Amino acid sequence: MQQGSDCLPLSHLGPCGSETFPLPQKHEVTSPRASAGASRMRQTVIFYLSFLLGLALSLASLVCVCVWSARWRGGFAWDGSALQFNWHPVLMVAGLVVLYGNGAVLYRVPLTWGQNKLPWKLLHAALMLLALVLSVVGLCAVFGFHNAKGTPNLYSLHSWIGITATALFAMQWVAGLAVFLLPWSPTSLRKLLKPVHVWLGxxxxxxSIAACISGINEKLFFVLKGSTEAxxxxxxxxxxxxxxxxxxLIVAFGLVVFLILSNQKWQRPDSRPEELAYTPLLQEENE
Amino acid sequence: MQQGSDCLPLSHLGPCGSETFPLPQKHEVTSPRASAGASRMRQTVIFYLSFLLGLALSLASLVCVCVWSARWRGGFAWDGSALQFNWHPVLMVAGLVVLYGNGAVLYRVPLTWGQNKLPWKLLHAALMLLALVLSVVGLCAVFGFHNAKGTPNLYSLHSWIGITATALFAMQWVAGLAVFLLPWSPTSLRKLLKPVHVWLGxxxxxxSIAACISGINEKLFFVLKGSTEAxxxxxxxxxxxxxxxxxxLIVAFGLVVFLILSNQKWQRPDSRPEELAYTPLLQEENE
Structure with a gap:
Protein backbone atom coordinates (compact mmCIF):
# COMPACT_ATOMS: atom_id res chain seq x y z
CA MET A 1 0.00 0.00 0.00
CA GLN A 2 1.95 3.04 1.13
CA GLN A 3 5.50 2.88 -0.28
CA GLY A 4 4.45 -0.31 -2.06
CA SER A 5 5.12 -2.29 1.11
CA ASP A 6 2.87 -5.01 2.53
CA CYS A 7 3.62 -4.13 6.11
CA LEU A 8 3.51 -1.14 8.44
CA PRO A 9 6.22 -0.32 10.96
CA LEU A 10 4.97 -0.58 14.55
CA SER A 11 7.61 1.75 15.92
CA HIS A 12 5.01 4.50 16.22
CA LEU A 13 3.40 2.64 19.10
CA GLY A 14 6.39 3.52 21.24
CA PRO A 15 6.69 2.55 24.89
CA CYS A 16 3.38 2.41 26.74
CA GLY A 17 4.82 4.94 29.13
CA SER A 18 5.00 7.65 26.47
CA GLU A 19 3.52 10.86 27.82
CA THR A 20 2.86 12.51 24.48
CA PHE A 21 0.62 11.31 21.69
CA PRO A 22 2.14 8.99 19.10
CA LEU A 23 1.85 10.20 15.54
CA PRO A 24 -0.34 8.71 12.85
CA GLN A 25 1.67 6.10 10.94
CA LYS A 26 1.79 8.05 7.68
CA HIS A 27 3.53 11.00 9.28
CA GLU A 28 5.89 8.71 11.14
CA VAL A 29 7.05 7.26 7.88
CA THR A 30 7.20 10.39 5.78
CA SER A 31 7.95 13.31 8.12
CA PRO A 32 11.29 14.38 9.59
CA ARG A 33 11.82 14.02 13.33
CA ALA A 34 11.32 17.71 14.09
CA SER A 35 7.94 17.70 12.36
CA ALA A 36 6.97 14.53 14.26
CA GLY A 37 7.84 16.12 17.60
CA ALA A 38 5.89 19.27 16.74
CA SER A 39 2.85 17.19 15.78
CA ARG A 40 3.02 15.18 19.05
CA MET A 41 3.30 18.39 21.01
CA ARG A 42 0.33 19.90 19.13
CA GLN A 43 -1.82 16.84 19.92
CA THR A 44 -0.85 17.03 23.60
CA VAL A 45 -1.62 20.75 23.80
CA ILE A 46 -5.01 20.32 22.06
CA PHE A 47 -5.86 17.46 24.43
CA TYR A 48 -5.04 19.47 27.55
CA LEU A 49 -6.99 22.47 26.24
CA SER A 50 -10.02 20.21 25.68
CA PHE A 51 -9.57 18.58 29.08
CA LEU A 52 -9.30 21.94 30.85
CA LEU A 53 -12.34 23.22 28.94
CA GLY A 54 -14.25 20.14 30.14
CA LEU A 55 -13.11 20.76 33.73
CA ALA A 56 -14.12 24.43 33.53
CA LEU A 57 -17.56 23.58 32.07
CA SER A 58 -18.17 20.91 34.70
CA LEU A 59 -17.19 23.26 37.54
CA ALA A 60 -19.38 26.02 36.06
CA SER A 61 -22.31 23.53 35.90
CA LEU A 62 -21.75 22.63 39.55
CA VAL A 63 -21.66 26.28 40.62
CA CYS A 64 -24.79 27.05 38.56
CA VAL A 65 -26.86 24.18 40.01
CA CYS A 66 -25.75 25.02 43.58
CA VAL A 67 -26.61 28.71 43.11
CA TRP A 68 -29.98 27.77 41.58
CA SER A 69 -30.93 25.49 44.49
CA ALA A 70 -29.42 27.62 47.26
CA ARG A 71 -30.21 31.14 46.05
CA TRP A 72 -33.39 30.75 43.97
CA ARG A 73 -35.03 27.65 45.46
CA GLY A 74 -34.44 28.38 49.16
CA GLY A 75 -31.54 26.09 50.09
CA PHE A 76 -31.30 22.56 51.46
CA ALA A 77 -32.88 20.32 54.09
CA TRP A 78 -33.78 16.61 54.47
CA ASP A 79 -37.32 16.88 55.79
CA GLY A 80 -39.56 15.88 52.87
CA SER A 81 -40.08 19.53 51.88
CA ALA A 82 -39.15 21.31 48.65
CA LEU A 83 -35.80 21.99 50.34
CA GLN A 84 -35.15 18.23 50.28
CA PHE A 85 -35.98 18.18 46.57
CA ASN A 86 -33.24 20.78 46.06
CA TRP A 87 -30.61 18.12 46.74
CA HIS A 88 -31.87 16.23 43.67
CA PRO A 89 -30.54 18.51 40.87
CA VAL A 90 -27.31 19.23 42.77
CA LEU A 91 -26.49 15.58 43.43
CA MET A 92 -27.51 14.34 39.97
CA VAL A 93 -25.41 17.00 38.21
CA ALA A 94 -22.48 16.37 40.58
CA GLY A 95 -22.68 12.56 40.26
CA LEU A 96 -24.18 11.62 36.92
CA VAL A 97 -22.58 14.45 34.91
CA VAL A 98 -19.54 16.12 36.54
CA LEU A 99 -17.86 13.19 38.31
CA TYR A 100 -19.03 10.67 35.73
CA GLY A 101 -17.81 12.68 32.72
CA ASN A 102 -14.44 13.51 34.24
CA GLY A 103 -14.01 9.89 35.42
CA ALA A 104 -14.72 8.69 31.88
CA VAL A 105 -11.83 10.64 30.33
CA LEU A 106 -9.29 9.87 33.07
CA TYR A 107 -7.31 7.34 31.00
CA ARG A 108 -6.91 9.85 28.18
CA VAL A 109 -4.68 12.15 30.26
CA PRO A 110 -1.15 11.60 28.85
CA LEU A 111 0.32 12.35 32.28
CA THR A 112 -1.04 8.97 33.45
CA TRP A 113 0.52 6.95 30.62
CA GLY A 114 4.06 6.72 31.97
CA GLN A 115 2.91 4.79 34.97
CA ASN A 116 1.41 1.48 36.06
CA LYS A 117 -2.24 1.51 35.00
CA LEU A 118 -3.57 -0.07 38.20
CA PRO A 119 -3.68 3.07 40.42
CA TRP A 120 -5.48 4.95 37.62
CA LYS A 121 -7.88 2.05 37.22
CA LEU A 122 -8.59 2.19 40.96
CA LEU A 123 -9.08 5.97 40.75
CA HIS A 124 -11.47 5.50 37.77
CA ALA A 125 -13.47 2.92 39.78
CA ALA A 126 -13.45 5.13 42.91
CA LEU A 127 -14.60 8.26 41.01
CA MET A 128 -17.37 6.25 39.36
CA LEU A 129 -18.44 4.71 42.68
CA LEU A 130 -18.62 8.17 44.25
CA ALA A 131 -20.61 9.37 41.21
CA LEU A 132 -22.99 6.41 41.62
CA VAL A 133 -23.45 7.02 45.36
CA LEU A 134 -24.19 10.73 44.80
CA SER A 135 -26.71 9.81 42.08
CA VAL A 136 -28.48 7.26 44.29
CA VAL A 137 -28.67 9.78 47.17
CA GLY A 138 -29.99 12.30 44.64
CA LEU A 139 -32.74 9.83 43.70
CA CYS A 140 -33.51 9.22 47.40
CA ALA A 141 -33.97 13.00 47.81
CA VAL A 142 -36.70 13.15 45.17
CA PHE A 143 -38.37 9.87 46.24
CA GLY A 144 -38.54 11.16 49.84
CA PHE A 145 -39.98 14.49 48.65
CA HIS A 146 -42.63 12.74 46.51
CA ASN A 147 -43.54 10.28 49.28
CA ALA A 148 -43.96 13.08 51.84
CA LYS A 149 -46.27 14.93 49.45
CA GLY A 150 -48.15 11.80 48.30
CA THR A 151 -46.99 12.33 44.71
CA PRO A 152 -46.47 9.13 42.67
CA ASN A 153 -42.89 8.25 41.71
CA LEU A 154 -41.54 7.36 38.28
CA TYR A 155 -44.41 8.49 36.08
CA SER A 156 -42.76 11.21 33.97
CA LEU A 157 -40.53 10.52 30.96
CA HIS A 158 -37.81 12.50 32.79
CA SER A 159 -37.95 9.98 35.64
CA TRP A 160 -37.96 7.00 33.26
CA ILE A 161 -34.81 8.25 31.53
CA GLY A 162 -33.11 9.22 34.80
CA ILE A 163 -33.80 5.90 36.54
CA THR A 164 -32.66 4.01 33.43
CA ALA A 165 -29.40 5.99 33.35
CA THR A 166 -28.74 5.28 37.05
CA ALA A 167 -29.65 1.58 36.77
CA LEU A 168 -27.40 1.13 33.71
CA PHE A 169 -24.64 3.02 35.55
CA ALA A 170 -24.93 0.64 38.55
CA MET A 171 -24.81 -2.40 36.22
CA GLN A 172 -21.85 -0.91 34.37
CA TRP A 173 -19.96 -0.31 37.61
CA VAL A 174 -20.52 -3.84 38.93
CA ALA A 175 -19.66 -5.40 35.54
CA GLY A 176 -16.58 -3.14 35.28
CA LEU A 177 -15.39 -4.26 38.73
CA ALA A 178 -15.96 -7.95 37.94
CA VAL A 179 -14.51 -7.94 34.44
CA PHE A 180 -11.76 -5.29 34.42
CA LEU A 181 -10.54 -4.89 38.00
CA LEU A 182 -10.78 -8.26 39.75
CA PRO A 183 -8.08 -10.67 38.63
CA TRP A 184 -10.09 -13.81 37.81
CA SER A 185 -11.73 -12.57 34.62
CA PRO A 186 -10.12 -14.16 31.52
CA THR A 187 -8.42 -11.98 28.92
CA SER A 188 -10.85 -13.11 26.22
CA LEU A 189 -13.80 -11.81 28.29
CA ARG A 190 -12.02 -8.47 28.88
CA LYS A 191 -11.39 -8.08 25.15
CA LEU A 192 -14.97 -8.97 24.34
CA LEU A 193 -16.52 -6.59 26.87
CA LYS A 194 -14.24 -3.57 26.59
CA PRO A 195 -15.99 -2.08 23.51
CA VAL A 196 -19.32 -2.73 25.25
CA HIS A 197 -18.05 -0.93 28.39
CA VAL A 198 -16.92 2.05 26.29
CA TRP A 199 -20.18 2.20 24.27
CA LEU A 200 -22.39 1.82 27.34
CA GLY A 201 -20.30 4.43 29.18
CA SER A 208 -27.83 11.57 31.94
CA ILE A 209 -27.75 14.69 29.80
CA ALA A 210 -31.24 13.98 28.41
CA ALA A 211 -32.49 13.45 31.99
CA CYS A 212 -30.87 16.71 33.17
CA ILE A 213 -32.31 18.76 30.29
CA SER A 214 -35.82 17.37 30.73
CA GLY A 215 -35.60 17.75 34.53
CA ILE A 216 -34.46 21.40 34.44
CA ASN A 217 -37.10 22.18 31.80
CA GLU A 218 -39.85 20.50 33.85
CA LYS A 219 -38.82 22.19 37.10
CA LEU A 220 -38.84 25.64 35.48
CA PHE A 221 -42.37 25.09 34.12
CA PHE A 222 -43.45 23.95 37.63
CA VAL A 223 -42.00 26.84 39.60
CA LEU A 224 -42.11 29.77 37.15
CA LYS A 225 -45.89 30.08 36.77
CA GLY A 226 -45.66 33.56 38.26
CA SER A 227 -48.30 35.88 39.66
CA THR A 228 -47.32 38.46 37.04
CA GLU A 229 -46.46 37.84 33.40
CA ALA A 230 -42.87 39.01 33.97
CA LEU A 249 -23.26 24.17 30.26
CA ILE A 250 -24.15 20.51 30.87
CA VAL A 251 -24.62 19.95 27.13
CA ALA A 252 -21.35 21.73 26.30
CA PHE A 253 -19.52 19.61 28.89
CA GLY A 254 -21.03 16.44 27.38
CA LEU A 255 -19.87 17.45 23.89
CA VAL A 256 -16.31 18.02 25.16
CA VAL A 257 -16.32 14.58 26.85
CA PHE A 258 -17.56 12.96 23.62
CA LEU A 259 -14.87 14.85 21.68
CA ILE A 260 -12.15 13.49 23.97
CA LEU A 261 -13.56 9.94 23.89
CA SER A 262 -13.98 9.94 20.09
CA ASN A 263 -10.38 10.90 19.26
CA GLN A 264 -8.45 7.66 18.76
CA LYS A 265 -5.11 9.49 18.94
CA TRP A 266 -5.96 10.43 22.50
CA GLN A 267 -6.44 6.85 23.67
CA ARG A 268 -3.98 5.42 26.19
CA PRO A 269 -1.47 3.56 23.97
CA ASP A 270 -2.21 0.12 25.49
CA SER A 271 -5.95 0.68 24.86
CA ARG A 272 -5.68 1.31 21.12
CA PRO A 273 -6.95 -1.21 18.59
CA GLU A 274 -3.52 -1.56 17.02
CA GLU A 275 -2.06 -2.61 20.35
CA LEU A 276 -2.62 -6.34 20.12
CA ALA A 277 -1.21 -7.58 23.41
CA TYR A 278 -3.74 -7.51 26.26
CA THR A 279 -2.73 -8.06 29.83
CA PRO A 280 -5.04 -8.76 32.76
CA LEU A 281 -5.60 -5.45 34.44
CA LEU A 282 -4.35 -6.39 37.89
CA GLN A 283 -0.95 -7.30 36.45
CA GLU A 284 1.82 -4.77 36.66
CA GLU A 285 1.31 -2.98 33.38
CA ASN A 286 3.48 -0.40 31.69
CA GLU A 287 6.43 -0.72 33.96
CA MET B 1 5.38 -6.75 18.87
CA GLN B 2 3.21 -9.78 18.36
CA GLN B 3 5.41 -12.65 17.06
CA GLY B 4 8.40 -10.50 17.81
CA SER B 5 7.98 -8.77 14.44
CA ASP B 6 8.31 -5.03 13.86
CA CYS B 7 5.61 -4.94 11.22
CA LEU B 8 1.99 -5.95 10.71
CA PRO B 9 0.69 -7.57 7.54
CA LEU B 10 -1.83 -5.38 5.73
CA SER B 11 -3.45 -8.26 3.87
CA HIS B 12 -6.38 -8.18 6.31
CA LEU B 13 -7.55 -4.93 4.77
CA GLY B 14 -8.56 -6.84 1.68
CA PRO B 15 -10.12 -5.14 -1.33
CA CYS B 16 -12.30 -2.15 -0.50
CA GLY B 17 -15.13 -3.99 -2.17
CA SER B 18 -15.25 -6.67 0.50
CA GLU B 19 -18.81 -7.13 1.65
CA THR B 20 -18.01 -8.86 4.93
CA PHE B 21 -16.07 -7.49 7.86
CA PRO B 22 -12.30 -7.98 7.82
CA LEU B 23 -10.99 -9.79 10.84
CA PRO B 24 -8.93 -8.29 13.63
CA GLN B 25 -5.28 -8.69 12.73
CA LYS B 26 -4.50 -11.11 15.56
CA HIS B 27 -7.01 -13.67 14.29
CA GLU B 28 -5.82 -13.21 10.72
CA VAL B 29 -2.36 -14.20 11.78
CA THR B 30 -3.16 -17.01 14.17
CA SER B 31 -6.43 -18.62 13.04
CA PRO B 32 -7.08 -21.08 10.23
CA ARG B 33 -9.07 -19.91 7.20
CA ALA B 34 -12.28 -21.62 8.28
CA SER B 35 -12.24 -19.87 11.64
CA ALA B 36 -11.54 -16.54 9.91
CA GLY B 37 -14.53 -16.98 7.62
CA ALA B 38 -16.78 -17.89 10.55
CA SER B 39 -15.65 -14.80 12.46
CA ARG B 40 -16.29 -12.53 9.45
CA MET B 41 -19.71 -14.06 9.00
CA ARG B 42 -20.49 -13.57 12.72
CA GLN B 43 -19.53 -9.87 12.53
CA THR B 44 -21.71 -9.42 9.44
CA VAL B 45 -24.69 -11.15 11.07
CA ILE B 46 -24.34 -9.10 14.30
CA PHE B 47 -24.14 -5.90 12.25
CA TYR B 48 -27.28 -6.67 10.26
CA LEU B 49 -29.16 -7.67 13.44
CA SER B 50 -28.19 -4.31 15.01
CA PHE B 51 -29.08 -2.43 11.84
CA LEU B 52 -32.48 -4.13 11.57
CA LEU B 53 -33.11 -3.48 15.28
CA GLY B 54 -32.35 0.20 14.64
CA LEU B 55 -34.72 0.26 11.65
CA ALA B 56 -37.47 -1.43 13.69
CA LEU B 57 -37.02 1.00 16.61
CA SER B 58 -37.05 4.02 14.30
CA LEU B 59 -40.20 2.83 12.52
CA ALA B 60 -41.87 2.11 15.88
CA SER B 61 -40.96 5.66 17.03
CA LEU B 62 -42.50 7.08 13.86
CA VAL B 63 -45.72 5.09 14.30
CA CYS B 64 -45.91 6.08 17.99
CA VAL B 65 -45.49 9.81 17.35
CA CYS B 66 -48.02 9.74 14.48
CA VAL B 67 -50.58 7.86 16.60
CA TRP B 68 -50.01 10.27 19.50
CA SER B 69 -50.57 13.37 17.33
CA ALA B 70 -53.37 11.93 15.18
CA ARG B 71 -55.30 9.83 17.74
CA TRP B 72 -54.71 11.60 21.08
CA ARG B 73 -54.01 15.21 20.05
CA GLY B 74 -56.68 15.59 17.38
CA GLY B 75 -54.78 15.32 14.09
CA PHE B 76 -53.14 17.86 11.80
CA ALA B 77 -53.76 21.28 10.25
CA TRP B 78 -51.70 24.37 9.30
CA ASP B 79 -53.87 27.12 10.78
CA GLY B 80 -52.00 28.32 13.87
CA SER B 81 -54.08 26.05 16.12
CA ALA B 82 -52.95 23.18 18.35
CA LEU B 83 -53.43 20.98 15.27
CA GLN B 84 -50.59 22.88 13.62
CA PHE B 85 -48.43 22.24 16.69
CA ASN B 86 -49.04 18.49 16.16
CA TRP B 87 -46.78 18.57 13.10
CA HIS B 88 -43.89 19.59 15.38
CA PRO B 89 -43.27 16.28 17.21
CA VAL B 90 -43.97 14.21 14.07
CA LEU B 91 -41.57 16.17 11.85
CA MET B 92 -38.82 16.49 14.46
CA VAL B 93 -38.88 12.75 15.23
CA ALA B 94 -39.03 11.90 11.49
CA GLY B 95 -36.23 14.32 10.56
CA LEU B 96 -33.89 14.83 13.49
CA VAL B 97 -34.08 11.25 14.80
CA VAL B 98 -35.32 8.62 12.30
CA LEU B 99 -33.88 9.91 9.00
CA TYR B 100 -30.83 11.43 10.67
CA GLY B 101 -29.93 8.28 12.64
CA ASN B 102 -30.40 5.93 9.70
CA GLY B 103 -28.51 8.30 7.39
CA ALA B 104 -25.62 8.36 9.87
CA VAL B 105 -25.07 4.58 9.74
CA LEU B 106 -25.49 4.23 5.96
CA TYR B 107 -21.76 3.75 5.24
CA ARG B 108 -21.58 0.91 7.78
CA VAL B 109 -23.80 -1.38 5.69
CA PRO B 110 -21.40 -3.98 4.20
CA LEU B 111 -23.65 -4.29 1.14
CA THR B 112 -22.46 -0.81 0.08
CA TRP B 113 -18.75 -1.60 0.35
CA GLY B 114 -18.36 -3.47 -2.93
CA GLN B 115 -19.28 -0.41 -4.93
CA ASN B 116 -18.13 3.08 -5.80
CA LYS B 117 -18.64 5.26 -2.73
CA LEU B 118 -20.03 8.26 -4.62
CA PRO B 119 -23.67 7.11 -5.01
CA TRP B 120 -23.77 6.22 -1.28
CA LYS B 121 -22.26 9.59 -0.44
CA LEU B 122 -24.97 11.28 -2.51
CA LEU B 123 -27.64 9.15 -0.77
CA HIS B 124 -26.15 10.10 2.64
CA ALA B 125 -26.27 13.80 1.67
CA ALA B 126 -29.82 13.45 0.27
CA LEU B 127 -31.15 11.65 3.37
CA MET B 128 -29.56 14.28 5.60
CA LEU B 129 -30.96 17.13 3.48
CA LEU B 130 -34.45 15.61 3.70
CA ALA B 131 -33.95 15.21 7.47
CA LEU B 132 -32.92 18.88 7.71
CA VAL B 133 -35.87 20.09 5.64
CA LEU B 134 -38.34 18.09 7.77
CA SER B 135 -36.75 19.49 10.95
CA VAL B 136 -36.97 23.08 9.69
CA VAL B 137 -40.63 22.62 8.69
CA GLY B 138 -41.17 21.08 12.15
CA LEU B 139 -39.72 24.23 13.72
CA CYS B 140 -41.92 26.42 11.47
CA ALA B 141 -44.96 24.50 12.76
CA VAL B 142 -44.25 25.42 16.39
CA PHE B 143 -43.17 29.01 15.61
CA GLY B 144 -46.44 29.53 13.69
CA PHE B 145 -48.45 28.05 16.55
CA HIS B 146 -46.70 30.27 19.13
CA ASN B 147 -47.04 33.39 16.97
CA ALA B 148 -50.77 32.78 16.43
CA LYS B 149 -51.25 32.43 20.21
CA GLY B 150 -48.93 35.32 21.13
CA THR B 151 -46.63 32.96 23.03
CA PRO B 152 -42.94 33.91 23.01
CA ASN B 153 -40.58 31.65 21.07
CA LEU B 154 -37.32 30.10 22.28
CA TYR B 155 -37.59 30.63 26.00
CA SER B 156 -37.62 27.04 27.31
CA LEU B 157 -34.50 24.91 27.72
CA HIS B 158 -36.17 22.40 25.39
CA SER B 159 -36.30 25.04 22.66
CA TRP B 160 -32.71 26.13 23.29
CA ILE B 161 -31.47 22.54 22.88
CA GLY B 162 -33.70 21.85 19.87
CA ILE B 163 -32.73 25.01 17.98
CA THR B 164 -29.04 24.36 18.75
CA ALA B 165 -29.35 20.80 17.38
CA THR B 166 -31.01 22.05 14.18
CA ALA B 167 -28.54 24.92 13.70
CA LEU B 168 -25.56 22.60 14.20
CA PHE B 169 -27.18 20.12 11.79
CA ALA B 170 -27.54 22.83 9.12
CA MET B 171 -23.89 23.87 9.60
CA GLN B 172 -22.80 20.23 9.50
CA TRP B 173 -24.70 19.64 6.25
CA VAL B 174 -23.25 22.70 4.51
CA ALA B 175 -19.72 21.93 5.74
CA GLY B 176 -20.16 18.27 4.70
CA LEU B 177 -21.20 19.34 1.19
CA ALA B 178 -18.32 21.79 0.84
CA VAL B 179 -15.61 19.57 2.29
CA PHE B 180 -16.56 15.97 1.46
CA LEU B 181 -18.75 16.10 -1.65
CA LEU B 182 -17.61 18.98 -3.83
CA PRO B 183 -14.33 18.25 -5.61
CA TRP B 184 -12.28 21.35 -4.83
CA SER B 185 -11.62 20.63 -1.17
CA PRO B 186 -8.01 19.46 -0.63
CA THR B 187 -7.32 16.00 0.81
CA SER B 188 -5.57 17.49 3.85
CA LEU B 189 -8.72 19.42 4.76
CA ARG B 190 -10.88 16.28 4.35
CA LYS B 191 -8.55 14.32 6.63
CA LEU B 192 -8.56 17.12 9.19
CA LEU B 193 -12.33 17.56 9.26
CA LYS B 194 -13.51 13.96 9.01
CA PRO B 195 -13.13 13.19 12.76
CA VAL B 196 -14.86 16.52 13.50
CA HIS B 197 -17.72 15.56 11.12
CA VAL B 198 -18.10 12.17 12.87
CA TRP B 199 -17.94 13.67 16.39
CA LEU B 200 -20.35 16.50 15.57
CA GLY B 201 -22.69 14.02 13.87
CA SER B 208 -31.83 15.71 19.23
CA ILE B 209 -32.61 12.96 21.71
CA ALA B 210 -32.33 15.36 24.67
CA ALA B 211 -34.64 17.79 22.84
CA CYS B 212 -37.17 15.01 22.09
CA ILE B 213 -37.21 13.74 25.70
CA SER B 214 -37.63 17.22 27.18
CA GLY B 215 -40.26 18.12 24.55
CA ILE B 216 -42.41 15.01 25.12
CA ASN B 217 -42.08 15.45 28.90
CA GLU B 218 -43.09 19.14 28.68
CA LYS B 219 -46.05 18.46 26.36
CA LEU B 220 -47.41 15.74 28.67
CA PHE B 221 -47.27 18.10 31.68
CA PHE B 222 -49.07 20.76 29.59
CA VAL B 223 -51.90 18.60 28.28
CA LEU B 224 -52.40 16.00 31.02
CA LYS B 225 -53.55 18.32 33.81
CA GLY B 226 -56.87 16.45 33.83
CA SER B 227 -60.25 17.34 35.31
CA THR B 228 -60.05 14.14 37.39
CA GLU B 229 -57.00 12.69 39.14
CA ALA B 230 -57.05 9.63 36.84
CA LEU B 249 -38.08 4.00 21.74
CA ILE B 250 -36.20 7.15 20.64
CA VAL B 251 -33.56 6.55 23.32
CA ALA B 252 -33.24 2.86 22.39
CA PHE B 253 -32.83 3.81 18.71
CA GLY B 254 -30.13 6.34 19.64
CA LEU B 255 -28.23 3.71 21.64
CA VAL B 256 -28.31 1.30 18.67
CA VAL B 257 -27.00 4.05 16.35
CA PHE B 258 -24.19 4.85 18.82
CA LEU B 259 -23.42 1.11 19.06
CA ILE B 260 -23.07 0.85 15.28
CA LEU B 261 -20.98 4.04 15.03
CA SER B 262 -18.68 3.03 17.92
CA ASN B 263 -17.68 -0.36 16.49
CA GLN B 264 -14.48 0.16 14.49
CA LYS B 265 -14.82 -3.27 12.85
CA TRP B 266 -18.03 -2.05 11.26
CA GLN B 267 -16.42 0.94 9.55
CA ARG B 268 -16.26 0.97 5.76
CA PRO B 269 -12.74 -0.35 5.00
CA ASP B 270 -11.56 2.85 3.28
CA SER B 271 -12.74 4.89 6.28
CA ARG B 272 -10.70 3.00 8.90
CA PRO B 273 -7.70 4.61 10.57
CA GLU B 274 -5.38 1.88 9.28
CA GLU B 275 -6.35 2.69 5.69
CA LEU B 276 -3.80 5.38 4.94
CA ALA B 277 -4.60 6.30 1.36
CA TYR B 278 -7.27 8.98 1.07
CA THR B 279 -8.83 9.89 -2.24
CA PRO B 280 -10.95 12.96 -2.98
CA LEU B 281 -14.52 11.85 -2.67
CA LEU B 282 -15.67 12.74 -6.14
CA GLN B 283 -13.05 10.48 -7.64
CA GLU B 284 -14.05 7.00 -8.71
CA GLU B 285 -13.39 5.12 -5.51
CA ASN B 286 -13.35 1.39 -4.87
CA GLU B 287 -13.68 0.31 -8.44
Missing part, protein backbone atom coordinates in the same frame (compact mmCIF):
# COMPACT_ATOMS: atom_id res chain seq x y z
CA UNK A 202 -20.99 7.01 26.46
CA UNK A 203 -24.64 5.98 26.26
CA UNK A 204 -25.13 6.48 30.00
CA UNK A 205 -23.70 10.01 29.70
CA UNK A 206 -26.13 10.73 26.83
CA UNK A 207 -29.03 9.49 28.97
CA UNK A 231 -42.32 36.16 36.45
CA UNK A 232 -43.36 33.34 34.14
CA UNK A 233 -40.85 31.06 32.40
CA UNK A 234 -41.90 32.53 29.02
CA UNK A 235 -40.64 35.98 30.14
CA UNK A 236 -37.20 34.49 30.87
CA UNK A 237 -36.69 36.00 34.34
CA UNK A 238 -33.17 35.73 35.87
CA UNK A 239 -33.86 32.31 37.44
CA UNK A 240 -34.91 30.90 34.04
CA UNK A 241 -31.81 32.34 32.39
CA UNK A 242 -29.60 30.81 35.10
CA UNK A 243 -31.20 27.35 34.86
CA UNK A 244 -31.31 27.38 31.04
CA UNK A 245 -27.61 28.30 31.12
CA UNK A 246 -27.03 25.36 33.48
CA UNK A 247 -28.58 23.11 30.81
CA UNK A 248 -26.40 24.66 28.11
CA UNK B 202 -22.97 11.93 17.06
CA UNK B 203 -23.27 15.08 19.19
CA UNK B 204 -26.18 16.38 17.10
CA UNK B 205 -28.00 13.06 17.59
CA UNK B 206 -27.42 13.31 21.37
CA UNK B 207 -28.85 16.85 21.34
CA UNK B 231 -56.48 11.88 33.82
CA UNK B 232 -53.33 13.58 35.11
CA UNK B 233 -49.84 12.68 33.93
CA UNK B 234 -49.03 11.34 37.42
CA UNK B 235 -51.75 8.67 37.03
CA UNK B 236 -50.09 7.44 33.80
CA UNK B 237 -53.21 7.32 31.59
CA UNK B 238 -52.89 5.55 28.19
CA UNK B 239 -51.72 8.72 26.40
CA UNK B 240 -48.90 9.18 28.92
CA UNK B 241 -47.86 5.54 28.55
CA UNK B 242 -47.84 5.90 24.76
CA UNK B 243 -45.78 9.12 24.76
CA UNK B 244 -43.37 7.87 27.47
CA UNK B 245 -42.90 4.73 25.35
CA UNK B 246 -42.18 6.98 22.36
CA UNK B 247 -39.39 8.58 24.42
CA UNK B 248 -38.05 5.15 25.40
Missing amino acids: GSILSL QTYAALPPEALLANSLGA | GSILSL QTYAALPPEALLANSLGA
